[in-house]
Structure formats: C-alpha cells, structure tokens
Amino acid sequence: MEAVRRLRKHPLDGLLRPERLPHLWCPGCGLGIALGAILRAVKRRIEEGYLQREKTAFIGGIGCSARASLYVDFDSAHTVHGRAIPFATGLKAVRPDMKVIVIGGDGDIAGIGGNHLMHAARRNIDLLVIMMNNMVYAMTGGQLAPTTPTGLYTTTTPYGNPERPINVVKLVATMGANYVARAAVTHPPLIERYVYKALGKKGFAFIEVISTCPEVFGRHIGMRDAVDLLNALRERVVVKQRPHIDESYYEWEGGKFVLGEYVDKDDPSYLERIGVIKG
Amino acid sequence: MARVEFINANLAIAEGVMAAGLRFFAGYPITPTSDLFEYLAVELPKRGGVVIQFEDEIASINAVIGASWGGAPAMTATSGPGFSLMLEGLSFAIMTETPLLLAYIMRADPSTGVPTKSTQADVFQARYGAHGNYEIPALVPWSAQEAYELGAKALWVAERLRVPTILLSDATLAHTFERVEFVPVRRAERKKPRVPPEEYRPYEPEDDLVPPMASFGEGYNVMVESLTHDERGYYAPTNEAHRRLIWRLVEKVRRNWRLIHDTKTYYMDDAEVAIYAYGSTARAAYAAVKELRREGLKVGLVRPTALWPFIDEDLKRAVGGARRVFVVENNIGLMYKEVARALRDKEVVSAPLIDLELPTPDQIIEVVKEWRR
Ligand SMILES: Cc1ncc(C[n+]2csc(CCOP(=O)(O)OP(=O)(O)O)c2C)c(N)n1
Ligand code: SF4
Numbered sequence: 001m002e003a004v005r006r007l008r009k010h011p012l013d014g015l016l017r018p019e020r021l022p023h024l025w026c027p028g029c030g031l032g033i034a035l036g037a038i039l040r041a042v043k044r045r046i047e048e049g050y051l052q053r054e055k056t057a058f059i060g061g062i063g064c065s066a067r068a069s070l071y072v073d074f075d076s077a078h079t080v081h082g083r084a085i086p087f088a089t090g091l092k093a094v095r096p097d098m099k100v101i102v103i104g105g106d107g108d109i110a111g112i113g114g115n116h117l118m119h120a121a122r123r124n125i126d127l128l129v130i131m132m133n134n135m136v137y138a139m140t141g142g143q144l145a146p147t148t149p150t151g152l153y154t155t156t157t158p159y160g161n162p163e164r165p166i167n168v169v170k171l172v173a174t175m176g177a178n179y180v181a182r183a184a185v186t187h188p189p190l191i192e193r194y195v196y197k198a199l200g201k202k203g204f205a206f207i208e209v210i211s212t213c214p215e216v217f218g219r220h221i222g223m224r225d226a227v228d229l230l231n232a233l234r235e236r237v238v239v240k241q242r243p244h245i246d247e248s249y250y251e252w253e254g255g256k257f258v259l260g261e262y263v264d265k266d267d268p269s270y271l272e273r274i275g276v277i278k279g
Numbered sequence: 280m281a282r283v284e285f286i287n288a289n290l291a292i293a294e295g296v297m298a299a300g301l302r303f304f305a306g307y308p309i310t311p312t313s314d315l316f317e318y319l320a321v322e323l324p325k326r327g328g329v330v331i332q333f334e335d336e337i338a339s340i341n342a343v344i345g346a347s348w349g350g351a352p353a354m355t356a357t358s359g360p361g362f363s364l365m366l367e368g369l370s371f372a373i374m375t376e377t378p379l380l381l382a383y384i385m386r387a388d389p390s391t392g393v394p395t396k397s398t399q400a401d402v403f404q405a406r407y408g409a410h411g412n413y414e415i416p417a418l419v420p421w422s423a424q425e426a427y428e429l430g431a432k433a434l435w436v437a438e439r440l441r442v443p444t445i446l447l448s449d450a451t452l453a454h455t456f457e458r459v460e461f462v463p464v465r466r467a468e469r470k471k472p473r474v475p476p477e478e479y480r481p482y483e484p485e486d487d488l489v490p491p492m493a494s495f496g497e498g499y500n501v502m503v504e505s506l507t508h509d510e511r512g513y514y515a516p517t518n519e520a521h522r523r524l525i526w527r528l529v530e531k532v533r534r535n536w537r538l539i540h541d542t543k544t545y546y547m548d549d550a551e552v553a554i555y556a557y558g559s560t561a562r563a564a565y566a567a568v569k570e571l572r573r574e575g576l577k578v579g580l581v582r583p584t585a586l587w588p589f590i591d592e593d594l595k596r597a598v599g600g601a602r603r604v605f606v607v608e609n610n611i612g613l614m615y616k617e618v619a620r621a622l623r624d625k626e627v628v629s630a631p632l633i634d635l636e637l638p639t640p641d642q643i644i645e646v647v648k649e650w651r652r
Binding site for chain 1 (some may be wrong): 342513
C-alpha cells in the first residue's frame with residue numbers, strides 16, 4: 001500500500017495544486033512536458049536558495065497553455081486573454097522583490113497580446129515570459145494563429161494559410177529584450193536549461209517553447225497521432241549553441257526550427273532605470 | 280489648518296488619492312485626463328509610488344489590477360474612448376474582487392466628439408459598461424474640493440469593499456480652477472486575512488460579504504481566478520456556485536451603500552419642488568434654486584455624491600415631501616429613468632439640457648417656470 005502511495009506521488013507534486021487536477025490537457029499534448037521542465041528549473045532555483053517560493057508568481061492569460069498558471073501552487077493569476085504581461089508588469093512594479101513568470105500560448109502572447117509583448121521587451125521590464133507555441137489557437141478548437149506556418153490547414157483557413165507566420169523570437173530580440181531563447185518539447189532538458197538561466201536574468205527574458213497539439217493542430221494536417229506529430233517536429237528541429245537571429249524564421253514545409261539562445265545580454269532593466277531596484 | 284491651493288478638479292483628485300495612500304498609477308494619455316496623469320508622474324515617485332505610461336488603456340487597467348494584487352492601492356484615469364478599451368479588464372476586476380480606482384473624466388460624445396468639452400453622457404457606461412451581472416460604485420463630485428475628497432473616498436471604498444470603483448468627473452470640472460483645502464482623509468486599506476495560509480480561502484466572505492484579501496508575496500499562494508469559482512478560487516461551473524457568487528458580488532455593494540453614498544440636500548426642508556442634479560450640472564442647478572427661492576418658489580436641490588449603486592430609499596428620504604422632481608442633466612435624460620422608477624408616486628420630469636459648457640441657471644429656471652404654468 002505504502003509503495004503504491006509513493007508511486008502515486010510525482011516528484012513535482014509539491015509545486016502543483018494536486019486538488020486542482022486532473023488538468024484539462026488532452027492525452028499526448030506537449031504542454032505537460034513543457035510545464036514539467038519549467039517546474040524542474042524553478043525547483044532547482046528554489047533548492048539553491050536563489051528563488052523563494054512565496055516570492056514567485058505565475059501569471060497566465062487564456063488558452064490551453066495559460067492554464068499552467070492554475071495548476072501550480074504559487075501565487076498565481078488567470079487573467080484575461082492577452083493581458084498577462086500588463087498584469088505581471090503592474091505586479092512587478094510594486095513587488096520588485098518577487099520573481100514574476102508569465103506563461104501563455106502564442107495567440108495569447110503574440111496575437112491578441114502582441115502589442116504588450118513588444119512594449120514589455122522594449123521597456124526591458126524584469127519579467128520571464130514563456131510562450132508555448134503550438135502554432136494554433138487550441139483552446140477554441142484549432143483556428144489560425146499568427147504563428148501558423150504558411151499553407152497549413154486550420155479550421156479558419158480551410159484552403160490553407162495564405163499568411164506567413166510571425167517570427168516572435170526576432171521581434172522580441174529587435175525590441176531589445178535581455179534574453180531570448182527558443183526550445184521545443186522534443187528536447188525537455190533544453191527547456192529546463194533555458195528557464196533556469198532566464199530566472200537569473202534581470203530585464204525582459206523571453207523563451208519560446210515549440211509545443212505539439214495533436215488534438216486540433218495535428219488533426220488538420222493529418223497528424224492526429226501524438227507520436228507522429230512529435231516525430232514530425234523532431235525532424236524539423238535543429239539545436240545550435242548561439243544561433244544568429246536571421247536563423248529564427250520557421251516554416252513547416254521544408255523549414256527548420258532552430259533552437260538555442262539567440263540573445264543574452266545585461267542592459268539596464270526598467271526597474272533599475274526608475275531606481276526601484278539596484279543595478 | 281490644512282494646506283490650501285488653487286487647482287482644478289483633476290489635480291485635486293491626484294492630491295486626494297495620494298493623501299489616501301495611492302501607490303501605483305498606470306495610464307495612457309487622453310484629453311481631458313492628461314494633467315492628472317502628468318501631475319502624478321511628478322508627485323507619486325516622490326512618495327515612493329510608481330507611475331507608468333502604457334501602450335494603451337487595455338494594458339493600463341490590467342497593470343493596475345496586477346499592482347493591486349501586489350498589495351498597492353492603484354488607479355488609472357481615462358475618458359470615454361479609453362474607458363471602452365478598459366471594459367474587459369474592468370469585468371475581470373469585478374469577478375476577481377480586485378480593488379482599484381478608475382477616474383473617468385467624461386468628455387463630449389460619442390466617439391471623438393469634442394474632446395475638450397463635456398456632457399454627462401456616460402453615466403450608464405459607468406454603471407454597466409462592462410459585460411456580466413454586477414454592481415460597482417460610481418462617485419460623482421461637483422467641485423474641485425469634492426474631487427479631492429471623493430477621490431480619496433473612492434480609493435477607500437475600492438479597498439474596503441474589494442471592488443473596482445469609478446470616480447465620475449467631467450471636462451468642465453477638469454478645467455475649472457478652485458480653492459481646495461487638503462483636509463485629512465481616511466487611508467485606503469483592505470481587510471487582511473486573519474488566518475494562516477493553510478486555512479485561508481481567498482473568496483470566502485465575512486459578514487459584510489467582503490472577503491479578506493491576501494496579496495501576492497505574503498505566502499498565501501493566492502489564486503486570482505476569473506472563471507466562476509468557489510471560495511477557494513477553484514473553477515465551479517454549477518448553477519449553485521454561479522448564483523452564489525453573482526449575488527454576493529452584487530449584494531456586497533448594495534448592502535454596504537452607506538459606505539458609498541452621502542446624498543446632499545439644499546433648501547429641501549419645505550420644498551414642494553425638487554431638482555435632482557449631479558456633478559458639474561448640479562452647480563448650475565444650485566444657482567437656479569437660489570434664484571427661484573429669491574422669487575418665492577419652494578424649490579430645493581437633491582444632489583447625490585454617488586450615482587451607483589442606485590438606492591431608492593436614500594433618494595426617497597432626500598426628496599421627502601416634494602411633489603414634483605425635475606431631473607436636470609447634461610445628456611439625453613439618462614438618470615431620469617432611474618429616478619422616475621424609484622419615485623413612481625411623484626411627478627418626475629426629465630430636463631435633458633445638452634450643453635458643451637454647462638447648462639446655465641437660466642436654462643434650468645426656464646424649465647421649472649414652464650411647468651408652473
Ligand atoms: C477577448 C477574448 N477573445 C477571444 C477569446 C477566446 N479565446 C480563448 S483562448 C483563445 C486562443 C488561445 O490560443 P493560444 O493563446 O495560442 O493558446 P492555446 O490554447 O493554443 O494554448 C481564444 C481566441 C477570449 N477568451 N477572450
Ligand atoms: S487542444 Fe491541443 S494544446 Fe489544448 S490541451 Fe489539447 S492537445 Fe494540448
């Protein structure tokens with residue numbers, strides 16, 4: 001009996017709200033892989049005494065990805081669609097002693113919330129923003145996202161997407177963020193490494209995590225099976241030490257997703273500049 | 280004696296909220312609010328607060344919500360177009376019981392209208408502009424002095440009742456310079472949890488229907504949840520949970536109306552005719568009442584300092600024995616609808632006087648006399 005109970009416990013249970021489970025994520029969804037890796041990084045930072053649990057907050061908007069903020073046992077907020085970054089900015093401005101982490105989908109962060117993303121990066125406000133990019137609006141049933149690769153089928157582009165996907169990595173880098181990296185659920189240790197690193201940065205830190213949504217992204221491109229989709233992504237992923245920013249653009253047909261740390265610098269942060277924290 | 284200055288209502292609001300303990304302001308420039316913003320940008324950092332100009336009004340209100348959860352009394356200020364952009368955030372603040380102050384400086388309408396001039400077109404915007412079932416307070420000053428006092432009070436109400444609160448002013452007041460005495464005001468403070476984190480439930484109300492509020496960073500693992508939630512803040516999509524939550528959010532404001540309202544009456548003791556007016560228009564109405572009294576008419580003024588929640592019993596008390604009530608307002612006759620409903624046994628007359636400056640006392644006198652014949 002004791003063995004069963006021990007087995008039932010997950011090493012990250014202490015950082016989750018088990019009474020809030022089961023989560024709403026579909027079987028085979030990439031989001032759980034990403035959240036696991038993120039929490040392992042957070043846990044290491046806590047164990048090292050760098051982060052304090054009660055001084056760490058998770059803020060999410062709306063979407064499958066943003067739900068992560070509801071499942072973690074920290075101060076957390078489930079804000080309106082697209083506005084997690086402004087909420088986090090207000091919080092951080094009055095609680096500079098806290099580490100504020102935003103988790104959201106590509107629609108949440110770069111679509112409806114794209115204006116806030118751009119200006120938060122420009123402001124170099126001290127936040128960590130993790131954008132789960134499943135290249136689709138998943139929660140609402142598989143519609144076009146600004147990140148959807150050209151030509152792919154979604155429920156609102158039944159003849160194929162005529163648009164080009166937004167290159168969020170390049171956008172955020174151009175706006176002057178201190179840290180910009182791209183990871184993917186095909187390589188969880190990379191997610192963990194980048195999150196761990198970003199938690200130590202001042203200013204605006206941004207990590208894009210390419211994720212898989214077999215349920216409503218895979219379905220419409222003929223890859224309903226979770227493993228097929230993950231393998232299809234794995235074939236398109238390339239890991240580089242310090243990729244050049246011009247390597248960040250992706251496409252699905254004949255394209256590559258270049259993972260790596262694109263920007264890592266230490267420009268003065270917003271809170272430093274207004275004298276709220278010391279440089 | 281308290282400090283006295285000659286300032287407009289916008290700066291008076293800024294002084295009032297700082298005296299009440301404001302610590303965060305986020306905004307996006309818009310006429311006729313910008314001088315309030317600019318004044319706070321100079322003054323608030325000197326008192327340890329933070330002022331940020333955001334990319335739009337959507338970001339502004341959401342940042343205010345975040346700051347409020349960080350434990351800081353927080354506000355934004357805007358006018359009609361910006362308020363329209365803030366509505367989703369306002370609804371979120373209502374649902375999550377986030378204290379915040381929104382100074383809403385009305386300007387002439389609809390859309391871009393006449394940005395530097397005013398009417399009182401947005402009184403229902405302030406009441407039900409956002410989506411969903413709710414009730415929130417809206418206070419309405421008639422002078423720079425009262426802008427100072429009600430600004431402080433609105434921030435206090437927001438924190439005390441854990442509710443977004445509107446201070447409804449207009450472009451006319453914003454541009455009117457008057458003597459303002461910085462009288463002492465109450466510090467805005469929210470109820471803090473009295474139980475340890477393991478026992479704390481962020482949406483569990485006390486007898487006054489207001490739940491004590493733990494802020495972020497205090498070890499309570501707070502859950503800010505905009506989904507219909509139970510007392511713990513966990514999603515609860517049932518009729519029972521939804522009804523319980525909605526009615527508490529509404530009743531919390533209605534039942535505590537005495538903390539919000541302070542309806543003023545002038546010359547009402549023996550009045551047979553009452554004028555109901557609010558905000559800047561009440562200034563002209565007051566002048567009209569004094570003139571009509573000189574002419575021997577038994578006229579008085581009823582002036583609410585809060586429009587919402589609308590409390591019938593408070594209005595009935597203020598109107599007393601007057602038989603006829605003129606609702607004078609600078610719009611198409613909006614508050615009239617509520618006043619007429621509440622005073623069914625009286626003759627209630629709508630006097631919608633749309634004027635980009637301010638209806639004049641003469642216009643009001645004319646309306647009252649017209650009806651005497
Ligand atoms: C203002 C507003 N518009 C639309 C919606 C509906 N909506 C909910 S989630 C979502 C998109 C989610 O996509 P994304 O952010 O990429 O997250 P995912 O579900 O893919 O993880 C939309 C459009 C909403 N909640 N609010
Ligand atoms: S819809 Fe897609 S992104 Fe959402 S939980 Fe299911 S698989 Fe994951």
